[in-house]
Amino acid sequence: MKNDLYNYLKKITENFNKDNAKLFSANSIAKKINLSRSTVSSYLNKGVKQGNIIKIKEYPVIFLDKEVFSRIYFKTSVNEYESLEELFNEGRKIKNRDPLDNVIGARQSLREQIEQIKTAVLYPENGLPIMLVGPSGSGKTYLAKCIYDYCIQENLIHENAPFISLNCAQYYHNPELLSSLLFGYTKGAFTGADKDKKGLLEDADGGILFLDEVHRLTNQGQEKLFTFMDSGEYSPIGDNSINKKAKTRLIFATTESIQSSFLPTFIRRLPVIINIPGFSERTQQEKLDLVDSFFLKESEILKRSIKVSKQVISFLLSSNYDGNVGKIKNIIKYSCGKSYVRMKDAEVIKVRITDLPIECEKHIKENINHQFLNRYQDRTYDYKYPELLNINSKEQKNIQKNITAVYFQFIEKFKQVECGDITPDYYIKKMMNNVNLLLDELIFNTEFDQDQSLFSILSFNIRFSFKYMEETYGFKQDGNKILSIASLLYFKEEHxxxxxxxxWSSIRPKLLTFINSYMKNASYLAKVILNNLSKQLDYPFLDEDLIFISFYLNGTNIQNVKGEINSIVLAHGYSTASSMANVANRLLKKNLFQAIDMPINTTIDDIESKIIDFIDNHIIENGLILLVDMGSLSNLSTRLKDKIKCPILIIDYVSTPLVLEIGSLLLQGKNINEINEEILKNIKINKQLVYPVGKKKKAILTCCYTGMGSAIQIQEILQKSLNHDNTPFAIIPYDYKKLKQNKLKELPFQIYDVLAIIGTSDPKIDGVNYIGLDQLINGEEIEKLIDILRYNFQFDEQQLKKDLVFNFSIKRIVENLTILDPNKILRLVEKATDRIEENLNIKLSNNKRFLLYVHSCCMVERILRKENVDDQNDISQFLEREKRKVEMIRYCFSEIEKECTIKISDQEIRLICDIIFSH
Ligand SMILES: Nc1ncnc2c1ncn2[C@@H]1O[C@H](COP(=O)(O)OP(=O)(O)OP(=O)(O)O)[C@@H](O)[C@H]1O
Structure with a gap:
């Protein structure tokens, strides 16, 4: 009996809101569960005493389940409150505790950004400078202030520390004035400087200097600033011999692209670049939260409840409205003001579409039939109960809960697959079952109007994707699938x-790989659908939805849709090619062949240009098969050779049986090499497989056995030292594992004339020069690189040698790779390396040491930037197998972890092991 009562209270607390508070009185609950009021009241008060129930002593007294309430809102400090207002006042205080977590979007679109900001400001000593990039009005200044509040809250700066903001754009035409404002000046520095004057860097000492529109800073200004960023010291204008110090934290903001507006040396010193999305890039929920917060603010200012029509809400949230946050805020302010004047004496003021400013008129008209129009209800904002706004309707809340549970299961159960507790097969079956149950519930047990515009637009677009798949791969579309996927996305509301x-972040790559390999077809189809929706509807493409839809489709009957080879039948005559292609497509029940019909007098030039046109407009990574009719095979192959980027199999004397034969090989999933071989067995034909030759651009490949990230970094250093903008060859970072495994078969060798590979480990490819990064650092191989280049290009060799020696010195590399103080980080890494030698009783070769230095510095930077390393599928086995080594390495690197306030992941430790113990 008691339990029934408590369970009932739990259930209704899920849907608590200001308007249904009466349902939570003892009287009302007693009626619902057929008990006497006094028994219910006694049990409820007992629950309050035991700390499981919250009591609000209004009239009538109401009771809420504490656990459910704190999950939805906040943890209450006591169990009894005088009024709802008192309860929510406490919530407001708690909410205000972490100024960055409170920023709207902190858990969604701005999640990564907020994490990066926190890492940056907590960085030892004086934090790292932060660059905020985003369109005008997107909230950069707002965020800078939140960062300031956060620093105070975390005791990083004093509560009275200065926050000084300067808009550099105002001084664009007077850079000297800007410099003197920033750095101060000495008496006599320029005409009118009649006494020494402090600069803003000094005024903001101990606090934050926010430089808005910082792209307006001149190159000299940037140089002066980065000297300050490096050393914490600067000189006032007029006297370079004075070295001033300031502990000023810097936040920059710009609306411009970083690469084109700043000196590279300045960019390099910006470890934390935060992109702030504009309003239209926010999720629908965030847009609503922002709009809510602005209306609530107006309610507070005007001291009135504000009722806003659903048309206004949907206009403000419509994805085609391009105003930024600041603009939306102004529109809301204006419309509330207008309505206030109109309804001054009313208790509730109403904001309607006609209250919006005139500038919105055009958008309103466009918006009339907008997809989101039916998605929202009128909303009321009451400054006295701001938190109550968050509550959705009862049904919505439960649906969201159920959807969340199914999505969470994807991860929970996958962990069991990883530990070997359940098999992949069982996992897939279980997830498919969960997904189907949820979809059944959404479709059959919820009431919603399928004619609603959002739902119908979703299903229209999904139908479109299925139609495309039907045409391309020949499988039947089916109303049920469309309905199911549309319902899911409709109810999920882009959350x-x-x-x-x-x-999620650690499981995500593994789960996606799993889906791709175990449910290839379903995930391919799911990708097509989501891609389409995101293009047509501006709908976010979320990996989690890809996973859901893949599980769903995996249970349905879909055909093999693996990476396709494009095939074209090309023949003279008005319909010769298309009729052959048609017959084959119909008989094989799949659209495998495209056709190009050509009038009889078409020249070989026309044919060539048609084929090139096709290649340019299609993705033909897996190859192209050309079935031609006119015995001009060798002619065509010579012409195409140097214009193609993938293999083309050209087959002459096309006939319908031949097309069918190839079609059946394609259906068996054969690749282009296999088709080339097999076709010989059955039919005697004339054919040639052509790879591009001649005219190949020259290239140097870079690679690193710890992943693509480092390969890219080696590429960048090389580019710098070779002044790559002017070099007539490409420098291409490439996957080490692929090179090692597939050697000359890898794509770069088809496309480029590869002069050399530079990397941290030799993929051992016959006939291709390899130069070790370590040997460039110790100078042994610099001559070899110069020799290779000398042979192919003209260079100022002396200068090149100088640049290479300079750029490939260990300190220089580290300086180039990281934003960290190279001396400090090298010292730490050297210490860790010494410890490794000592504790493992080994002696590392000089080359290994170099590699370890470079790798470890990159690693620290990578962790600070929150970049992931490549996947390691066998990491758990590795940790198990090499437990002792792993522990030891972790111990040796513990000082770096402490000094740089980072956590080195298992994957990173494994990469270090690979370097130390590789042969
Ligand atoms: N997440 C947010 N929560 C509440 N208010 C916000 C948020 N983001 C922006 N605003 C509000 O939007 C308005 C514009 O923001 P802000 O001035 O910070 O933009 P900005 O990017 O600095 O613009 P500009 O580049 O033009 O200087 C401000 O009134 C700010 O308070």
Whole structure:
């Protein structure tokens, strides 16, 4: 009996809101569960005493389940409150505790950004400078202030520390004035400087200097600033011999692209570049939260409840409205003001579409039939109960809960697959079952109007994707699938669910790989659908939805849709080619062949240009098969050779049986090489497989066995030292594992004339020069690189040698690779390396040491930037197998972890092991 009562209270607390508060009185609950009021009251008060129930002593007294309430709102400090207002006042205080977590979007679109900001400001001593990039009005200044509040809250700066903001754009035409403002000046520095004057860097000492529109800073200004960023010292204008110090934290903001507006040396010193999305790039929920917060603010200012029509809400949230946050805020302010004047004496003021400013008129007209129009209800904002706004309707809340549970299961159960507790097959079956149950519930047990515009637009677009798949791969579309996927996306409302699961970021790549390999067809189809929706509807493409839809489709009957080879039948005559292609496509029940019909007098030039046109407009990574009719095979192959980027199999004397034969090989999933071989067995034909030759651009490949990230970094250093903008060859970072495994078969060798590979480990490819990064650092191989280049290009050799020696010195490399103080980080890494030698009783070769230095510095930077390393599928086995080594390495690197306030992941430790113990 008691439990029934408590369970009932739990259930209704899920849907608590200001308007249904009466349902939570003892009387009302007693009626619902057929008990006497006094028994219910006694049990409820007992629950309050035991700390499981919250009591609000209004009239009538109401009771709420504490656990459910704190999950939805906040943890209450006591169990009894005088009024709802008192309860929510406490919530407001709690909410205000972490100024950055409170920023709208902190758990969605701005999640990464907020994490990066926190890492930057907590960085030892004086934090790292932060650059905020985003369109005008997107909230850069707002965020800078939140960062300031956060620093105070975390005791990083004093509560009275200065926050000084300067808009550099105002001084664009007077850079000297700007410099003197920033750095101060000495008496006599320029005409009118009649006494020494402090600069803003000094005024903001101990606090934050926010430089808005910082791209307006001149090159000299940037140089002076980065000297300050490096050393904490600067000189006032007029006297370079004075070295002033300031502990000023810097936040920059710009609306411009970083690469084109700043000196590279300045960019390099900006470890934390935060992109702030504009309003239209926010999720629908965030837009609503922003709009809500602005209306609530107006309610507070005007001291009135504000009722806003659903048309106004949907106009403000419509994805085609391009105003930024600042603009939306102004529109809301204006319309509330207008309505206030109109309804001054009313208790509730109403904001309607006619209250919007005139500048919105054009958008309103466009918006009339907008997809989101039916998605929202009128909303009321009451400054006295701001938190109550968050509550959705009862049904919505439960649906969201159920959807969340199914999504969370994807991760929870996958962890069991990883530990070997359940098999992949069982996992897939279980997830498919969960997904189907949820979809059944959404479709059959919820009431919603399928004619609603959003739903119908979703299903229209999904139908479109299925139609495309039907035409391209010949499988039947089916109303049920369309309905199911549309319902899911409709109810899910673009929410990101798994971002709230603590293991999502680590499981995500593994789960996606799993889906791709175990449910290839379903995930391919799911990708097509989501891609399409994101293009047509501006709908976010979320990996979590890809996973859901893949599980769903995996249970349905879909055909093999693996990476296709394009095939064209090309023949003279008005319909010769298309009729052959048609017959084959119909008989094989799949659209495998395209046709190009050509009038009889078509020249070989025309044919060539038609084929090139096709290649340019199609993705033909897996190859192209050309079935031609006119015995001009060798002619065509010579012409195409140097214009193609993938293999083309040209087959002459096309006939319908031949097309069918190839079609059946394609259906068996054969690749272009296999088709080339097999076709010989059955039919005697004339054919040639052509790879591009001649005219190949020259290239140097870079690679690193710890992943693409480092390969890219080696490429960048090389580019710098070779002044690559002017070099007539490409420098291409490439996957080490692929090179090692497939050697000359890898794509770069088809496309480029590869002069050399530079990397941290030799993929051992016959006939291709390899130069070790370590040997460039110790100078042994610099001559070899110069020799290779000398042979192919003209260079100022002396200068080149100088540049190479300079750029490939260890300190210089580290300086180039990281934003960290190279001396400090090298010292730490050297210490860790010494410890490794000592503790493992080994002696590392000089070359290994170099590699380890470079790698470790990159690693620290990578962790600070929150970049992931490449996947390692066997990491758990590795940790198990090499437990002792792993522990030892972790111990040796613990000082770096402490000094740089980072956590080195298992994957990173493994990469270090690979370097130390590789042969
Ligand atoms: N997340 C947010 N929560 C609440 N208010 C916000 C948020 N983001 C922006 N605003 C509000 O929007 C308005 C514009 O923001 P802000 O001035 O910070 O933009 P900005 O990017 O600095 O613009 P500009 O580049 O033009 O200087 C401000 O009134 C700010 O308070």
């Amino acid at each position: 990101k669910i798994l971002i709230n699961h603590p293991d």
